[in-house]
Amino acid sequence: MMxxxxxSEGQNPSPGEARTxxxxxxxxxxxxxxxxxxxxxxxVIAGSDSGGGSLFLGDYADLRIDPVLAxxxxxxxxxxxxxxxxxxxxxxxELQREQNLLAFTxxxxxxxxxxxxxxxxxxxxxxxxPDAFGLYLVAFGxxxxxxxxxxxxx
Amino acid sequence: xxxRLKVLRAExxxxxxxxxxxxxxxxxxxxxxxxxKHDPSLPLAFRIARLFESRIEDIFDDGDHHA
Numbered sequence: 001m002m003x004x005x006x007x008s009e010g011q012n013p014s015p016g017e018a019r020t021x022x023x024x025x026x027x028x029x030x031x032x033x034x035x036x037x038x039x040x041x042x043x044v045i046a047g048s049d050s051g052g053g054s055l056f057l058g059d060y061a062d063l064r065i066d067p068v069l070a071x072x073x074x075x076x077x078x079x080x081x082x083x084x085x086x087x088x089x090x091x092x093x094e095l096q097r098e099q100n101l102l103a104f105t106x107x108x109x110x111x112x113x114x115x116x117x118x119x120x121x122x123x124x125x126x127x128x129x130p131d132a133f134g135l136y137l138v139a140f141g142x143x144x145x146x147x148x149x150x151x152x153x154x
Numbered sequence: 155x156x157x158r159l160k161v162l163r164a165e166x167x168x169x170x171x172x173x174x175x176x177x178x179x180x181x182x183x184x185x186x187x188x189x190x191k192h193d194p195s196l197p198l199a200f201r202i203a204r205l206f207e208s209r210i211e212d213i214f215d216d217g218d219h220h221a
Contacts (some may be wrong), residue, residue, distance in 0.1 A: 016175030095183035
């Protein structure tokens with residue numbers, strides 16, 4: 001365990017340790033920025049919805065947002081969920097990239113498998129019809145679970 | 155894949171963080187390579203070999219000694 005702790009906690013870390021600290025700091029800034037952006041988007045949606053819906057409870061059909069603001073929010077989600085993660089991929093090392101790709105694979109496989117399974121369960125009267133938000137949650141959950149699994153193994 | 159990374163690092167009295175910084179990877183990557191849980195890519199293996207002024211096959215052992 002001692003090896004996991006940096007040698008010099010003093011004011012003059014060696015060049016390699018200084019670079020590692022910068023990498024860790026950069027990672028935290030990225031995570032903070034992502035969380036801030038998520039909170040901002042969620043806050044704006046909650047504050048500007050004139051309907052009775054809720055994006056986070058799956059009731060998006062009743063969401064009513066100003067058309068221009070809706071475009072801005074869509075752009076925000078494009079940035080937060082596509083562009084930022086893509087840029088993030090260029091900033092991480094090969095191990096982290098492998099872990100992230102495995103997590104994405106887990107999420108993708110979950111959706112590919114979940115939809116027909118859910119449809120069959122619905123056809124047999126065991127569940128409601130497949131729902132876009134439900135599939136989104138399955139993808140997100142499977143991705144998070146896959147990431148944790150891969151992280152714990154390495 | 156077995157490797158001598160931990161030994162080489164210890165010889166220089168480097169922490170995992172120090173080696174990670176010199177290789178421009180995360181400390182977790184160094185740990186995963188040392189414990190054999192991650193096989194480095196060829197470019198990273200070359201970077202490691204250059205850093206320790208060794209050949210790749212002197213650091214990494216794939217267990218195939220028939221080649």
